Amino acid sequence: MANKKIDSRSVAHWAKRCYLAGRAMMDDTLRPYGIGATQWYILHQLARVGPTMQRDLVESLQIERSTVSIIVANLVRKGLVEQRSDAIDQRQKMLHLTAAGATLWNKLPDLTFIRDIAFNGFSNADIETTVRVLKTATEQLQQRSKGNKS
Numbered sequence: 001m002a003n004k005k006i007d008s009r010s011v012a013h014w015a016k017r018c019y020l021a022g023r024a025m026m027d028d029t030l031r032p033y034g035i036g037a038t039q040w041y042i043l044h045q046l047a048r049v050g051p052t053m054q055r056d057l058v059e060s061l062q063i064e065r066s067t068v069s070i071i072v073a074n075l076v077r078k079g080l081v082e083q084r085s086d087a088i089d090q091r092q093k094m095l096h097l098t099a100a101g102a103t104l105w106n107k108l109p110d111l112t113f114i115r116d117i118a119f120n121g122f123s124n125a126d127i128e129t130t131v132r133v134l135k136t137a138t139e140q141l142q143q144r145s146k147g148n149k150s
Contacts, residue, residue, distance in 0.1 A: 015134060018118065025114050033108060034078070038063070038071050040108070046081065046097040047105045053086070054093040080104060 026037045075081035080101035086092040
């Protein structure tokens with residue numbers, strides 16, 4: 001079997017390492033509040049945007065439908081989120097932040113400190129370039145994987 005050493009000069013390697021380090025810091029920060037990063041993202045959506053269809057979280061969080069269902073069920077069990085059947089399609093669930101969920105949300109620390117730590121010392125131009133490059137690369141890969149070979 002060939003030795004497939006990870007290329008530490010690879011953009012993908014460092015993008016993933018940065019994501020995982022930020023995610024670990026996020027989980028460490030949220031642990032005392034009894035929630036994880038994905039639960040935080042759902043609470044964030046409900047607190048900032050308002051009621052959201054559960055199916056819409058699959059695309060926005062880029063996770064499987066069954067995973068969203070498990071995480072939402074956990075938030076419902078904790079009393080932080082309420083699921084209501086959609087008025088038009090009873091099979092679909094609209095998620096609402098409960099009073100307990102709003103109370104918890106207001107107690108959670110501002111997580112922008114993670115970004116501040118990660119990008120300390122970089123110019124806005126450096127950050128904008130990094131975002132542009134990663135965004136474009138992601139879009140090109142997604143377009144290609146959807147069958148558009150152009």
